[in-house]
Amino acid sequence: MEVALVGATGAVGVEVCNVLKARSFPVGRLRLFASERSAGKALSTPFGDVSVEAFSVEAVRESTYAFLAVSGAFALEHAAALAAPGGPIVIDNSSAFRMDPSVPLVVPEVNAHAIGSARLVANPNCTTAIAAMALYPLHVAFGLTKVIVSSYQAASGAGAEGMEELRSGLALSLRGEEPTPKVFAHALPFNVIPHIDAFTENGYTKEEMKVTNETRKIFAAPDLAVSCTAVRIPTLRAHSEAITIQTARPITADGARELLRSAPGVRVVDEPARNAYPMPLTATGEHDVEVGRIRQSLVFGEYGLDLFVCGDQLLRGAALNAVLIAEATLPK
Amino acid sequence: MEVALVGATGAVGVEVCNVLKARSFPVGRLRLFASERSAGKALSTPFGDVSVEAFSVEAVRESTYAFLAVSGAFALEHAAALAAPGGPIVIDNSSAFRMDPSVPLVVPEVNAHAIGSARLVANPNCTTAIAAMALYPLHVAFGLTKVIVSSYQAASGAGAEGMEELRSGLALSLRGEEPTPKVFAHALPFNVIPHIDAFTENGYTKEEMKVTNETRKIFAAPDLAVSCTAVRIPTLRAHSEAITIQTARPITADGARELLRSAPGVRVVDEPARNAYPMPLTATGEHDVEVGRIRQSLVFGEYGLDLFVCGDQLLRGAALNAVLIAEATLPK
Known part of the structure; x- marks a missing residue:
């Protein structure tokens, strides 16, 4: 073939x-x-x-x-x-x-x-695909009603040139010289850029609206409330996301972990006692998306969770x- | 004196x-x-x-x-x-x-x-103090009911040693060698560590619970629902935070910007058309906390906003x- x-x-x-x-x-x-x-x-x-x-x-x-x-x-x-x-x-x-x-x-x-x-x-968009791995099993079991995502996106989202600009810029920065951005809107070394893809009329970027609209389409949930703040950070090729969810039915951290342990494409990494949680360091090069830091939401109570996911942008993304x-x- | x-x-x-x-x-x-x-x-x-x-x-x-x-x-x-x-x-x-x-x-x-x-x-805790600059004026005018914070915290939160470990670790990483973490739980170069301070029984870290509890105390709002995901990233000394708020009274992005423009200690940096938004690159060394990316929440509608803040950890923090x-x- x-x-x-x-x-x-x-x-x-x-x-x-x-x-x-x-x-x-x-x-x-x-x-x-x-x-x-x-x-x-x-x-x-x-x-x-x-x-x-x-x-x-x-x-x-x-x-x-x-x-x-x-x-x-x-x-x-x-x-x-x-x-x-x-x-x-x-x-x-x-x-x-x-x-x-x-x-x-x-x-x-x-x-x-x-x-x-x-x-x-x-x-799909990389941030969307990585989040979907953790969110969909929870959606099926508990019914997502609100999803709030803050992303920590790697340079690879801008391709090989983005990764190279970060590496070479860091080398310059460490020598006390100022890097000149070409791929990114601003210098990325030691910086955080809350701007990925173009801005749209509602103030969200296209990248952020992709997370909203693509999640709805993939989940066949056209009314699901999803908002995202998409942020470029100085990492190479794994995206992380802090996600807060509200659910229609009561949910617990233990219940979510249990469910996600049998979810395809997901690796639950959630053992604070041994400093194990999702990180680019461990998710890079891996096919599975890491999910951890699962805890009962302090904002949505028994109808919500906070969690953290990390996935290889070039692989799952x-x-x-x-x-x-x-x-x-x-x-x- | x-x-x-x-x-x-x-x-x-x-x-x-x-x-x-x-x-x-x-x-x-x-x-x-x-x-x-x-x-x-x-x-x-x-x-x-x-x-x-x-x-x-x-x-x-x-x-x-x-x-x-x-x-x-x-x-x-x-x-x-x-x-x-x-x-x-x-x-x-x-x-x-x-x-x-x-x-x-x-x-x-x-x-x-x-x-x-x-x-x-x-x-107060640095992440708390930086967020408070933007949140308090909004709280007074619109009544905060929910606050969801995802932080992008710099190495300086761990002191001069943290900054040095990041710099020297990056130099090693760029030479293809593996840095050994001492200050941080894992290597920070090109990584993201969703773990700051010790874990507590509810799964949140002490750092995260500081944002919840200290915000409540400073605002004299003991029941305010605040949750935080505190994340260390490879930046030097300015913390950024993606914040989603729900308010008791209707709020607009324009109204919030207007209000924050006259708030003490705040600099509104929110001009997407000229790629101006809060960043460590511009907030480092500044006394004012930068606030931008202010937009109507896609999750809380007219009763909510998404925003992004950035402040010098060693100064406002x-x-x-x-x-x-x-x-x-x-x-x-």
Whole structure:
């Protein structure tokens, strides 16, 4: 089976290759596509060295699956043509189609059923996908009524360039020099930037509204009250989130832990006595999302919890989720 | 007038000297006290070089004001003796006396009146004090009913050693070596640690419960519902906080901005169009707490807001607040 990866040279692209291998996805031939500039370059992948091809709709349509790890603009331009009958199942990591009512938006552990016979499937926003792993089991069991998220988002959300800008900027900062931001709106070393993606009219950023709107779509809960403050911090590739929930039915920390221990894609890390809680240090490179610091809400009482989640932005937030979507469409 | 500073060699101690000068506090003679180990050392201060004295109750009692920038254990042992009649007004930065009903806990812009004739005044937790600057004016005008805080706390909360551990650890990390944490429970470089101070029985940390309990005491609102998730991140000395509030009376983002523009100790930084919002980059070294990202809550509707605050941990979170307490007790 031929698998195409468009945007092979980016941070997400690299992880898609790794995850395809780690999950033993039935890759017969892996084809890597990128811009003209990268064409001809040989990339080392877990499937051996693969020569990068210049993107063309025709070439990608020869595959059975196509992963798009490209910009929203690029996806908007090409996804429909790629996914037209006779072409591959296209899994798009951009935000272009996520809120399109005709395109399923999927976290496989939550709503794989929504894929149906779709040829184009949208991969959710990273912060949304990571939170969904912990929130959905709680939603099913206790009925979420309010969700308040504050995120601690890594540089990788802005791609390999974001990670590089953080590293090189920190090296400068430590030498007492001032880093000049290019990828981020301000210098990220030793800083916190409460601004991810563009601002919208209501004062929330697009990133924050993605968490609201995508969570509603994935959970099929169009009225769920969700608010987010999305914040970039100087970490590399795992996003953390402090989440407060209110539920329709009484909930306890013990009950939530018990439930989440058997939830797919979740690792409960919640042993304060041995300093164990979710952290980028331990969640980076892991497929499962860490969930911990689960405690009865001091604000919503027996109808609420506070919790903390941490997940690899490039894996659950992108590559892993995309590959799991593809898996869900494999003939059984 | 003689002013004593106990704990002169720590990160907060250094800032107390700077703030005394910046605020033109009427310092006749500044006396610096520290442990035996530092005694005799000359410290450069804005009041000239001052030789550090070994701490003794008798010596400190010769002053009119005594600032304690020491551990809770040290404060517990000595504060009462220092503040006994005939001694100085003692302003303690530790948590030792904050919840003692006989000791006022003061953010001067909020409850200077609580000082009364007290000889011992407690300086609040840094996260609490920074949040209070934005929250109290809103509380007075709109009646807070729920407050949900997620913090982004700097290394300076653990003192000069915490800042040094972050810097040296980052230098190691950038060279591909693994830093060994001593001050923090885990390595802080490129990490996020949702654990500040010890865990308590309800699953919240002491730091988190300080935000709940101290806010209630400072606002004289014993039933105010406050929950906090306190998180250490790799920044140096400004704490940020994402805050969601519910209010008793309808509130708008515009109304809150208007109100906060005239609030003492607050700087409204809320112009998304020019990428202006609170950040450690701009709040560090500033006396005012930055408040921005003010927007109507998607969860509490017209009865709520989301906002973001950032303040210098060593200033509003410690030294500045302490000096302002002293100012409030100066004869008019």
